[in-house]
Structures are given as structure tokens and as C-alpha cells.
Amino acid sequence: MTTVQAADVELARDATDDDVSAIPLRRPWRWISAAVVLLLVFAFLHSVLTNPNIDFAAVGEFVFDPRILEGVWLTLFITAISMVVSTLLAIVVAAMRLSSNPVLSTIAWFYVWVFRGTPLLVQIVLWGYLGLLYAKLTLGIPFTDVVFWQVNTNELISAMVAGLLALTLNQAAYSSEIVRAGMISVDEGQREAAYSLGMSPLYTFRRVLLPQAMRVIIPPMGNETISMLKNTSLLSVIAVLEVYTQASMISSQNLKQVELLIVASLWYLLMTSVLSIPQYYLERRFGRGSSRNLPPTPLQRMRRAFMKRQPGPAPAPETKAVGVV
Incomplete structure (x- = not known):
């Protein structure tokens, strides 16, 4: 071996020795805490499933009643x-x-x-008992005896209508803040650019500002929808x-109180899970302009995992080039 070849071998050995192999940090407490949590979950499930005071046959009997x-x-x-x-x-x-009109902004603030x-x-009960405050609802000229139309309050506002009014008006106050x-x-320059193009305030609000704001609006509105679904249980006070x-x-x-509560809870869990699906895809749709790469959907993840398990095409046989001297 010549002196030059020996120097090259020494340089290659030094370069290999300088390479750093990253070793992941061991986290034993992470695994210990996970094991403790799983143990507690299994213990809770075992205590529920083996509880002799719960009639699971009754749960299965009434879940599709x-x-x-x-x-x-x-x-x-x-x-x-x-x-x-309520969203409208x-x-x-x-x-x-957001209006510059002080009367409109004050009325909106008071409503919220x-x-x-x-x-x-309290709002549900007040709407349900509105007939105690106003026996009849009339339409006419204010401060006069001229009446064009009147109806009995209990006939117009049934328990169903009262519940819809209470939930809608209450939810609109929260949703308006969202x-x-x-x-x-939305950046103020968007409004200024729309006005400079001759767009009206209403058209700017509907076609420029609101679509961009949906990226911020959709996630909390999805939570409000799920809360609305569960708040319907409060309508039991007005039958x-x-x-x-x-x-x-x-x-x-x-007298199967616990069993029927489990039945109601199972249906609430199913309905909230179903409502979470459109929320997820709406967030992806309105978030397209804010992220370069959107996270994959569950179906895309399943498709990628399936494609990884499929055997790929066999590599082409290597060919050696033959040189001509």
C-alpha cells in the first residue's frame, strides 16, 4: 500500500468516527404512567360490567325502543x-x-x-310559561285599541315552539360572539381592498370577509352544535x-332509572360522534388557504397504510456496462 492510499484510508476512518448516531432518550416514567392509566381504566370497566345492580338486559331491551x-x-x-x-x-x-350605527350596535350588545x-x-321556563304573562298576543297599532290580529298565547306557543325559541335565541347570543x-x-386590508373595487358593505361582508372568517368560526361552532344537542335535555322541564x-x-x-340513563347516554354519545364528522371536513375545507399541506383524513391514512403493506414491483435486474477499449 502506497503512502497516498494509506492516507486516504486514515481519512475515511476519521470521517466514520466523527459520525454521530442519535440514540432516542429513554422515558421509563412515560410507560409507567401509561400502564397505570390503563390499569385504572380496566378496573373501572370491570367494576361497571360486573356490577350486579345494573341490569344490562334492560339496557339492551330499551336502547332501540x-x-x-x-x-x-x-x-x-x-x-x-x-x-x-341561530346561526343566521x-x-x-x-x-x-360591528356596525358604525350606535343604535344597532347598542341593541345587539343588549341582546347578547x-x-x-x-x-x-330560566329562559326555557319563561318561554314555556309565557301564557301566564300574556294571555293573548295581538298585532295592531301601538298605544291604540286598533287590533289587526290576535291569538291565544298557549295555542301559538306550544311546548315545542317554546323550546325552539329558548334554544335558538340563547344560542344566537353565543354564536354572534363567535x-x-x-x-x-380578518385583516382590515381585505375590507379596504373590497371597498376600493366598488363592492358594497353587504357584498363585502358576504363574499369577502365571512368566507375568510369561517376558518376561525367553524371549530367553536362545532362545539356549540354539540352543546346544543345536549342542552335539548333541559326541555324536559316543559315536557x-x-x-x-x-x-x-x-x-x-x-323503575330502571340507571339503565335508562345509560340508554340515553349511549344515544347522546352516538349523535355527538356523528356530528363531529362534518365538523372535521368543514375545518379542512375552510382551512385550505391557511396551510400548505393539510393533514390527511382518516380514509387517506387507511389508504396509505394499506398501500404500504402491498408488495411493490420487483426491482429491475442490474446490468453492467461494457466498455470498449
Whole structure:
């Protein structure tokens, strides 16, 4: 071996010795804490499943009872109507709060202050007992005896209508603040650019500001939808036959209170899980402009995991080039 070759071998050995192999840090307490948590979860599940005071046969019997299913559909109907109407009302209230008109902004602030400052249960009871305050609702010229139309309050505002009014008006107060926060998050230059192009304030709000604000609005609005779904159980105080009221009526007959509460809880868990799916895809849709690479969806993750397990094509055989001297 020549002197030059020996020097090259020494340099290669030094370069190999300088390479740093990263060794992951051991975290034994992480595994210990995970094992403790799993142990506690299994202990809780074992205590529930082996509890002789719970009649699981009754749970299976009533989980698909026609009365429970009717309550489930009514719960979904109330949630859908209340959220759609309250969202539209929230957009109007948020626009009034952001308006330069002091009368509109003050009325909107007062509306939010009242409905956010009083408990939802109190509002439900007040709407349910509105007939005690006003026996008849009339439409005519104020401060005169001229009446164009009147109706009995209890006939117009049934328990169902009272529940929808209470949930819608209460939710609109919270949703308006979410919409206002989303509007404030949009850069002011967007509004100025729209005005410079000749767009009206309403058109700017509807086509420029609101679509950009949806990225901030969608996540908390999804949480509010799930809260609305669970708040429908409060309508039991005015005898609206949603799923919790139906479960309570059945349990008052067969004295299976815990079992029917489990049935209602299972349906609430299922409905909230289903409502989380469109929220996830709406967040992805309105977040397309804020991130260069969106996280993969669950279906995309499953497809990638499946493709990784598939055997790839066989590598092409290596060919040696033949040189011509």
C-alpha cells in the first residue's frame, strides 16, 4: 500500500468516527404512567360490567325502543332547526355589533348581554310559561285599541315552539360572539381592498370577509352544535318529548332509572360522534388557504397504510456496462 492510499484510508476512518448516531432518550416514567392509566381504566370497566345492580338486559331491551327512537329523532330535529336559525341570527347580530350605527350596535350588545347573562333553564321556563304573562298576543297599532290580529298565547306557543325559541335565541347570543371574533380576525386590508373595487358593505361582508372568517368560526361552532344537542335535555322541564324525557318517562314506569340513563347516554354519545364528522371536513375545507399541506383524513391514512403493506414491483435486474477499449 502506497503512502497516498494509506492516507486516504486514515481519512475515511476519521470521517466514520466523527459520525454521530442519535440514540432516542429513554422515558421509563412515560410507560409507567401509561400502564397505570390503563390499569385504572380496566378496573373501572370491570367494576361497571360486573356490577350486579345494573341490569344490562334492560339496557339492551330499551336502547332501540320505539319511544327512545322517537326521542332521538326529535332531539336531532330540534338541534338542526335551532342551530340553523341561530346561526343566521348570529350573523345579523354580529354585523350589528360591528356596525358604525350606535343604535344597532347598542341593541345587539343588549341582546347578547341579556341572553348570555341569564341561565338557559330560566329562559326555557319563561318561554314555556309565557301564557301566564300574556294571555293573548295581538298585532295592531301601538298605544291604540286598533287590533289587526290576535291569538291565544298557549295555542301559538306550544311546548315545542317554546323550546325552539329558548334554544335558538340563547344560542344566537353565543354564536354572534363567535362570528364577531372571526370577523375581527380578518385583516382590515381585505375590507379596504373590497371597498376600493366598488363592492358594497353587504357584498363585502358576504363574499369577502365571512368566507375568510369561517376558518376561525367553524371549530367553536362545532362545539356549540354539540352543546346544543345536549342542552335539548333541559326541555324536559316543559315536557318536550326528546330522548332524555322519553327515557325519564319509561324509567318512571319500570323503575330502571340507571339503565335508562345509560340508554340515553349511549344515544347522546352516538349523535355527538356523528356530528363531529362534518365538523372535521368543514375545518379542512375552510382551512385550505391557511396551510400548505393539510393533514390527511382518516380514509387517506387507511389508504396509505394499506398501500404500504402491498408488495411493490420487483426491482429491475442490474446490468453492467461494457466498455470498449
